[in-house]
Amino acid sequence: MEELYNRRNTTSKQSDGIQYIQQNHAAYPQKLLCYKGMPKGLYVLGKLPDKTRKSVAIVGARRSSAYGNQIAKSFAKELAGAGVQIISGMAWGIDGKAHEGALEGGGDTYAVLGCGVDICYPSGHRKIYEAMIQRGGILSEQPPGMPPIAGHFPARNRIISGLSDLVLVVEAKERSGSLITADLALEQGKDVFAVPGRIGDEMSKGCLNLIKQGAGLADSPLVLLEALGIKRNVSEKSVKIVLEKNEDIVYSWIRLQPVSLEELVKKTGFGSREVLFALVGLELKGCIREMQKNQYVRTDLRITNGEISGYRGVTSKGENN
Amino acid sequence: MFSSILSATVLGMDAYLVRVEVDICDGLPQFSMVGDLAPEVREAADRVRTALRNTGISFPPKKVTINLSPAHIRKEGTRFDLPIAAGLLVALGVVPRDYAENIMMVGEIGLNGAVRPVSGVLQTVMLARQMKSKFCIIPRDNRGEGASLPGILVVGIESLKELLECLLSPSYIEAHTEALHLWEPECASYSVDFCEVNGQHGARRAAEIAAAGMHNFLMIGSPGSGKTMIAQRMPTILPALTMEESLEISKVYSACGLLVGKEGLAKVRPFRAPHHTISANALAGGGKKILPGEISLATRGVLFLDELPEFSRNVLEVLRQPMEEGWVTISRVNGKYSFPAHFQMIAAMNPCRCGFYPDRQRCSCLPGEVRRYIHKISWPLLDRMDLCTEVSRVEYTDLLKKTENESSARIRERVEAAHRIQKERYVGCDWQFNARLPSAAIKRFCPLNPKEEQLMETAFEKMQLSARAYHRIIRVARTIADLDKEEQIRESHLLEAIGYRQVDQKYWEE
Structure with missing residues (x-):
């Protein structure tokens, strides 16, 4: 064996x-x-x-x-x-x-x-x-x-x-x-x-x-x-990203725990088509990720007032001091 | 004395002419049957002799020879009992020879002389009509399928006595010709309706798109979320059957003996949901006597595979070729048979073995187990599923809610309109629906504007789409545009199609 x-x-x-x-x-x-x-x-x-x-x-x-x-x-x-x-x-x-x-x-x-x-x-x-x-x-x-x-x-x-x-x-x-x-x-x-x-x-x-x-x-x-x-020197590089109104509403319901399409339809009050447009749009912009079929989570991009920033922007200096 | 009676054998989907020749002459009492017969055909000798005696016709001790011609085709089943009995009656001199000429007959006989139903009657009547027979004699239980074609007289009988009357008195035939169950469109009635599905907006919409373009459709969701419920309602939103489609379905069903006791031809689209323990032969067709399988029984309708990963791999592989061609060809030692397989495939599966992934509060599967579960399905098969959606659990409030959901009839109107658009567009093509649009023809039928091209380019890179996935999205977008009655595929159509795109391997890698 x-x-x-x-x-x-x-x-x-x-x-x-x-x-x-x-x-x-x-x-x-x-x-x-x-x-x-x-x-x-x-x-x-x-x-x-x-x-x-x-x-x-x-x-x-x-x-x-x-x-x-x-x-x-x-x-x-x-x-x-x-x-x-x-x-x-x-x-x-x-x-x-x-x-x-x-x-x-x-x-x-x-x-x-x-x-x-x-x-x-x-x-x-x-x-x-x-x-x-x-x-x-x-x-x-x-x-x-x-x-x-x-x-x-x-x-x-x-x-x-x-x-x-x-x-x-x-x-x-x-x-x-x-x-x-x-x-x-x-x-x-x-x-x-x-x-x-x-x-x-x-x-x-x-x-x-x-x-x-x-x-x-x-x-x-x-x-x-x-x-x-x-x-470390924090120099958060921000990327301007424009979310459309629907996308913004849908995005606000998405968390780090997976949310299903069905729940989003219920919570936003939009039709399934509108929600799906917004979701695919957000996905293409890299703000969310489809982790399983029609189950969505946020990515590590943070959006504040239409601005996206990520940990990626942090740079460090003086390693191991 | 010699006699010859017309009958038919069914091989695969079609009936072939068989002449039942009976000769009675002096000699040592003997009853011999020849002509490549299966055991159950040979047993007809005992059944018919006993039935004749019990009907009051004495059987003389003479040498009887029966030949089923053409002698090289294998004859199976019990359908030759009736023509053998008729042949004996003529050879015995009970019925004058010209009275029994040019009459097609099939049926099984019991020892008491009762005539029992057989399979393949529809094909037999079609052959009789084609041969311009005087009329057809069939078991009464088969009259529904037998009497559904115009242009041929059909008499349903229940006993040998009735056979005698039928052959001896022309007035009996006139009085007992079966009323025609002519096929009428728009008379389909289903016992289920889409308005019974509460919630599930995403899945409802995906089902509508799938029906509109005849796309194959995969539902992923936890147990008890309503996947089967939606699949069962798929036939109700497909367009009403045409005469040709109904005939195709009915022929398959008749060959399997499933139209016995039914009225006329098939009126509703089939919905077949084979269990996941099904064998490859049962799915594709085959067996000792070659019969259509589940995919042919689902032709022009829906084949629903619940618990897709539980099906054994070699069984699912069988589906690939028929899905492409719409026909399945079964080659065996004693011949090659083709059956129609124009089915729409709907599949359902759990996201993992326990069914709750990615809800980690309840799912107890290791990432490796989740991955293994999805990998049980062959990717080439998943590649043929155009649409994919999640079906989430229905909440209690939704379950009880008495909302007015859209009925199947309303959805069907839109689907029918989309089908009409596709038929016009694909005049002269080998395919009728967007789902079958070949990749090479996509440029011609689905041109994209620069803005949409740009979107697809972004999606292709961001989502790491394969070429196949790209084409699937365009096909689905074409269908969505057709549902919107728009000539040009727009951004919104593409976005929706991307949302319903097939799962990629990477989802389960997380």
């Missing part, structure tokens, strides 16, 4: 590039040495996190919502753009989105796996896995060829938190694996931040609890940059 799994999911090319870095090796992450119970050595595909740069772990639910996905992606993108390394676990949902955002933002990103580094798990993340080997690294304490065993996954969380300077929890249910990472981070003396959600939202309970317990409230990536001591 184990052999079969390996044959299916590993490529000889990748197993060639795997390094084993022991604790006594100079390249072994210094950050891990100060804690107990850290692995004797790490298998690395790609490179290890740069010691001179700050790193942030972004973790969260696997069954994440559209809101969580978008937040994870845009935060990671913004942080990566400011030179921060993003560390996560390459799981479905928030983890994957964080890696994706970091890659989009042009930064380095590292995944700590619970299986061998030559195994892409989940296999649906093959694309980011390959990209990360080039622009960051895949780390694991498990030897190459180790299949994904459920028991190994919580253990890798201590490495994720250990490698980072700050842990951000994006979406978590009341009892979630991401909270283990947050607890470990607190034990290790790291800052923990959580993204707030709506009260009563199943996916936000864990995060709200964290905030209640004193975690930082991450309402913008700038808060995290500040906590890391990275100075």
